[in-house]
Amino acid sequence: MKIIKDKVAKLSFVALLVAMTAAMFYAPTASAHGEKSQAAFMRMRTIHWFDLNWSKEEVPVNETMTISGKFLVFAGWPETVDKPEVSFLNVGIPGPVFIRAGSWIGGQLVPRSVSLELGEVYEFKVLLKARRPGDWHVHSMMNVQGGGPIIGPGKWVTITGSMSEFVNPVTTLTGQTINLENYALDNVYFWHAVWFAIAFAWLLFWIKRPLFVPRHIAVSTGKADSLISAGDKKIGMLFGVGTLVIVAASMGATNEKYPVTTPLQAGLLRGMKTYQMPEATVSVKVDDATYRVPGRAMQMTLTITNNGDSAVRLGEFNTAGVRFLDPAVHEDDTAYPDDLLAEEGLTVSDNSPLAPGETRTVEVTASDAAWEVYRLADLIYDPDSRFAGLLFFWDEKGNRQLVTVDAPLIPTFI
Amino acid sequence: MSASQSAVRSRAEAVQVSRTFDWMILFTLFTAVLGGYHIHYMLTGGDWDFWTDWKDRRLWVTVAPIVSITFPAAVQACLWWRYRLPVGATLSVVALMIGEWINRYMNFWGWTYFPVNICFPSNLLPGAIVLDVILMLGNSMTLTAVVGGLAYGLLFYPGNWPVIAPLHVPVEYNGMMMTLADLQGYHYVRTGTPEYIRMVEKGTLRTFGKDVAPVSAFFSGFVSIIIYFLWHFFGRWFAKTDFIADDAS
Numbered sequence: 001m002k003i004i005k006d007k008v009a010k011l012s013f014v015a016l017l018v019a020m021t022a023a024m025f026y027a028p029t030a031s032a033h034g035e036k037s038q039a040a041f042m043r044m045r046t047i048h049w050f051d052l053n054w055s056k057e058e059v060p061v062n063e064t065m066t067i068s069g070k071f072l073v074f075a076g077w078p079e080t081v082d083k084p085e086v087s088f089l090n091v092g093i094p095g096p097v098f099i100r101a102g103s104w105i106g107g108q109l110v111p112r113s114v115s116l117e118l119g120e121v122y123e124f125k126v127l128l129k130a131r132r133p134g135d136w137h138v139h140s141m142m143n144v145q146g147g148g149p150i151i152g153p154g155k156w157v158t159i160t161g162s163m164s165e166f167v168n169p170v171t172t173l174t175g176q177t178i179n180l181e182n183y184a185l186d187n188v189y190f191w192h193a194v195w196f197a198i199a200f201a202w203l204l205f206w207i208k209r210p211l212f213v214p215r216h217i218a219v220s221t222g223k224a225d226s227l228i229s230a231g232d233k234k235i236g237m238l239f240g241v242g243t244l245v246i247v248a249a250s251m252g253a254t255n256e257k258y259p260v261t262t263p264l265q266a267g268l269l270r271g272m273k274t275y276q277m278p279e280a281t282v283s284v285k286v287d288d289a290t291y292r293v294p295g296r297a298m299q300m301t302l303t304i305t306n307n308g309d310s311a312v313r314l315g316e317f318n319t320a321g322v323r324f325l326d327p328a329v330h331e332d333d334t335a336y337p338d339d340l341l342a343e344e345g346l347t348v349s350d351n352s353p354l355a356p357g358e359t360r361t362v363e364v365t366a367s368d369a370a371w372e373v374y375r376l377a378d379l380i381y382d383p384d385s386r387f388a389g390l391l392f393f394w395d396e397k398g399n400r401q402l403v404t405v406d407a408p409l410i411p412t413f414i
Numbered sequence: 415m416s417a418s419q420s421a422v423r424s425r426a427e428a429v430q431v432s433r434t435f436d437w438m439i440l441f442t443l444f445t446a447v448l449g450g451y452h453i454h455y456m457l458t459g460g461d462w463d464f465w466t467d468w469k470d471r472r473l474w475v476t477v478a479p480i481v482s483i484t485f486p487a488a489v490q491a492c493l494w495w496r497y498r499l500p501v502g503a504t505l506s507v508v509a510l511m512i513g514e515w516i517n518r519y520m521n522f523w524g525w526t527y528f529p530v531n532i533c534f535p536s537n538l539l540p541g542a543i544v545l546d547v548i549l550m551l552g553n554s555m556t557l558t559a560v561v562g563g564l565a566y567g568l569l570f571y572p573g574n575w576p577v578i579a580p581l582h583v584p585v586e587y588n589g590m591m592m593t594l595a596d597l598q599g600y601h602y603v604r605t606g607t608p609e610y611i612r613m614v615e616k617g618t619l620r621t622f623g624k625d626v627a628p629v630s631a632f633f634s635g636f637v638s639i640i641i642y643f644l645w646h647f648f649g650r651w652f653a654k655t656d657f658i659a660d661d662a663s
Contacts, residue, residue, distance in 0.1 A: 088608035095526040096602040102588055109588045111600045113610040132527055143608030163527070170597065173584045180598060184580040185531045191577045192515075195539040199508050202543055206501045210429070211436040215497040227498040233551060236500065240547035243540050243569075251572040254579045261582035264470045264614045265592045 035092070035139065035151045040379040041078055042150060043320035045388040045406070047142045048072040049152040050318055053334055054138065059130045061161030064101060067091065067140055068125040070275055071152070075119035076406040078384055082146025084116040086268060091126050092139030092151050097159065098128035099168060106273030113145070114269045121402075123275040130159040131166045153321035155337045174260050191250070198246075202239050277402050281308030282354075282393050286407035287361065289387060291380060293413050297367035298387065300405070304360055310395035311353035317346055317366045319389030320376055324366040326351060329394055342368035353396070380411040443489075448509035451485040452517070455510060459536075461607065463514070464522070466532050466581050467599030470614035471571070471627040474536075479567040479634045482538050483545075484645045485510070486566075490549055490558070491649030500550035502649075507542035511535055531581075532598040540573040541566035555646055563642040567635025571627050 035043075052069035059065045073084055089103050089110050103110050103126045116122065126140070136159065140152035168180040218227055287301040306312050315329030324345035325332060332341055349363035371377045379387060388406040395401070422428045455463065458481035462474045490502030514535035522533040548562040549555075581595040592600070599612070617626075 086610045088610055090605060090608055091603055092605055093603055095605075096528060098603065099601040100603050101601070109590055111587070111590060111592065111596070111609070113608070141605070143610070145608075145610045149605065149608075168601065170585055170587075170594065172594065173586055173591070176583075178594075180531075180594065180601065181529055183531060183594065185529075187580060188531060188534045188577055192511075192534070192537060195537055195573075196508070196511070199504050199539045199543060202504050202546065203501055203508065206499055207436070207440060210432055211499065212439050212497060213432045213435060215499065219496060219498055224498050228500075228550060228553075236547045236550045240544055240551070243543045243547075247540050247569055247572050250576045254576040258579045258583060260584065261579055262584040262591070262593055263582070264467060265590075265596050266609075266612060266615045268610075 035154060036373070036375045038149075038151060039382055040320065040376045041382040041384060041386065042081065042148075044376070044379065045074050045076055045078050045386065046081060046144070046147070047084075047150045047152065048074055048318065048388075048390050048404075049140050049321055050390060050402075051334075052140060052153055052336070054155045054157060056157065057155070057335070058158045058160060061130050061133060061159060061163060061166050064127055064129045065098075065157065066125055066127050067138065068123075069140065070121055070123050071140075071142070072121045072390065072402075072404070073116045073118050074388060074406075075404065076386075076388055077118055080383060081148075082144060083118065084142070084144045084147065086113050086145035087116050088113045088143040089124060089126070090141040090143050090149070091128065092141040092149070092154060093128075093136055095132075097130075097132040097134060097136050098138070099131055100126060101129045102127035106275065108269070108273065110269060110272075112265075112267055112269055114272050116272065117274070120274040121277050122272060129168075130161070132163045133159045133161055153337060153340050194246075198239070198243070205235060278399065280393075280401045280403050282306055282312055282401055282403055284391060284403050284405055286405050288410070289407050290410045290412050291371075291377065291387075293377065293380070293411055295367065296369060296371045296377065297365050298371070298409070300364045300366075300407075302362055302364055302405075304354060304362065306354045306356055306358055308395065309356050310397060310399070311355050312393040312395045312401065313351055313353055314346070314348050314362075314364065314391060315394045316392040317364065317389055318392070319366075319387065320374065322368070322370045322374060322376065324368060330392070339373065340370065342366070342370055345370075379409060385409055385411075444505065444509050447485060447489060447506050448513040451506055451510045452513040454484060455482055455514075461611070462613075463536050464518075464533055465599060465604075465607075466534075466578065466595040467593075468612055468614060469536070469574070469578050469595065472615055472617050472630050473613050475571045475627055475630040476634045476637075478536050478538070479541065479570045479631075480637045480641055482507075482510070483541075483563060483566050483638045483641050486542055486545055487559075487642045487645035488649030488652065490545070491555075491646045492653035494549055495650060496653055500546045502549075503542040503545040504539070507538045511538065528602055529598075532595075532602055534577070536570075537574050537577060538570070541569045544569060555643075559639050559642040559646065563639035564632075564635035566642075567633075567638040568631050570634065571631050 049069060049071045054067055056065040077083060089105055091100060105114060105122050105124050136157055137154040138157045139154035142150045144150060166181060169177055170180045171177045215227055218224060283305045285303040287303055289300045291298045313329045315326050317324045322340050323336060324342045326346040326348060327344050345366055345368040347365045354360055386407060387409040391403045391405055393401045422431055459478050462468045462477055468474060485506040486503030489506045493499040493502040518533050518535060522528045523530050544565045545562040549558040552558060582593045584591055585594055585597055587597060
């Protein structure tokens, strides 16, 4: 019995070692950003991204691409999330696989945080320069202080080439052109090496002699003072004064070498330029909205009134970056990510042109696996069970109108 | 061999065993301090130490010495009062900075590809050496706390300036002026560290014009004195041997 127990113990130990070794050698790349885990109401009722465009799907190292589009800061911003008074336009990528060569809101460079207004639409662009080869999920993203990262739609982009060829040239205001990728690195290593050398010399001076047992005996027997000799004190003085001299001299030399330096720049940018969408002539009232859990479909009863002078049809419902289209009205030609596009996901009980001055109540169904895949169905577990989104109408001339909807959502389980 | 007999048979063997014991204790102490101090400093100093665009003349100068004088004070208390070894501060900071360099090189660069010139650690060594020297020369906790603690705070910024000055050279970028360090933070995307999280250049030291670093350093030195006292007592308490029978200490 003991032999069997010993064998089991030994085999268990071997299995543990094998498992640990296997885990060390297999570490898959984490490419995405947990966007599906973000609470559905955060994605549906905060920042609505639309008209997104990723300029390239494959880009060599050192080449650039852009993500551009618009975002609506939703007027019905949830109470449980801080308002976007301090926000930062970011990109969701796994580390610096690209560098952010530029980012603009309304044409203004935004290297700093910005203040956004509820209910406004902003146009944005992010310029990315490829740095590290691989397949990367590239998202638009808005960080909101007190709200966290609000991640937008993502698309896979491939970077080709070699990272060793990456360069990041920058010209300073003192006229020097440097490669920011490795600028001043030798200087960092040099000064750290110098101070490590001095510190090790100080440590070696002491630890080369007998340490713990004899010194403890001496201290315990009242002979502590004999452990520090006059010579030790002189050496100590040398290290102390030497340290002060090196610090002072190196600082002075640095100031001579870099006479022009400025403090770090920080601050909040206010008054960002908004984007004026064409004024909507269509008004929409949500009579009720239900989410049918087994059918992965959201159904809305909408009363739509056309106050314009041209007949309109509903072509798209966009929520949390998922686009439900009625192909009879609108088809996507922007190479929007497949998993976020339900090309035939929108059905309207009567989607014949709504004449000017006409009011009609219709049943609108947005159905697609994306509800489940993107965990938007989890909305029913949120603390404030409301949905929101963008409705896009097209008139006879092809003009588009944007109308927002925001209403309670009732789940149905049968 | 009875319990009363010695484990060694000659003086030479005793010296050899003692040295072996020295190295074992030193290795254990070094790695334990490396781990504990590193976690402490990452939790309290964190981003100020991680990124060049956090290394400003107000908060970095203030925070880094205050939160880093802790372990040096505690280890000094143990090594000085028990063994008369004036290496507690230097040993702690060397351990911390070795741990930090391993972290920055293996993780920040090797794993997530941030260039080392944006994520190198702060240099704490000049202050640590001076702290040890003052304790050795003065043999006084009070003197070390007051003079050493103040010096530790004051030496931090000039001790780091040769490393960070090149990154404070200004650049014009798409119509805005920023330092190269700011540009590093902007270029090398940190998804989880948005710009507004940066705590730099905040405060009310506006009456000192551009010369706020010395004021921040003095303030940091004063608080470091208090923290030194506190952690020195932690170290003395931690180095007690009450758990050993018949030990009076």
